[in-house]
Amino acid sequence: MQPFDPASISANLRPGIHHLANTNAQEEVRSARGYAGDISTALACSWWQTGDAVLVDVRSDAEREWVGFVPGAIAVAWKQWPGMTMNTKFDTELCDAVPAGSKVLLLCRSGVRSVAAAKRATELGLEAYNILEGFEGDPDTQAHRGNLGGWRRQGLPWRQG
Numbered sequence: 001m002q003p004f005d006p007a008s009i010s011a012n013l014r015p016g017i018h019h020l021a022n023t024n025a026q027e028e029v030r031s032a033r034g035y036a037g038d039i040s041t042a043l044a045c046s047w048w049q050t051g052d053a054v055l056v057d058v059r060s061d062a063e064r065e066w067v068g069f070v071p072g073a074i075a076v077a078w079k080q081w082p083g084m085t086m087n088t089k090f091d092t093e094l095c096d097a098v099p100a101g102s103k104v105l106l107l108c109r110s111g112v113r114s115v116a117a118a119k120r121a122t123e124l125g126l127e128a129y130n131i132l133e134g135f136e137g138d139p140d141t142q143a144h145r146g147n148l149g150g151w152r153r154q155g156l157p158w159r160q161g
């Protein structure tokens with residue numbers, strides 16, 4: 001038996017950070033207002049691949065076609081191109097895609113639209129998480145995406161075309 005370590009308990013009680021027993025590394029869920037939390041691309045991929053959550057890509061059909069997509073992710077656009085108009089079927093499509101009691105992981109280009117989608121998913125009664133950095137990450141100094149973080153940059157499963 002290992003000796004009692006009070007520091008391990010206090011570390012797990014810090015507000016906004018949850019150390020997850022089902023992962024090898026101590027990954028964290030960052031607290032958020034209006035939805036279950038923000039998580040890294042690596043943690044999202046782990047939950048999705050182990051079946052602990054459903055991965056939903058909320059980017060437009062055009063973004064997935066032109067930039068790339070995650071094979072096996074469910075496509076439910078938050079907004080559609082051209083014009084980035086709201087998907088009036090979002091609520092129905094999302095609820096149909098996520099089995100009752102499942103966590104839903106929301107992926108967009110940079111982790112911004114997915115916040116709005118996570119808030120809406122929570123209003124619909126789902127346990128929703130925003131994936132930080134999104135598929136493409138933040139723009140670099142040349143305003144190019146795909147070089148600073150994101151699902152694709154982390155080498156997680158994706159395809160193009």
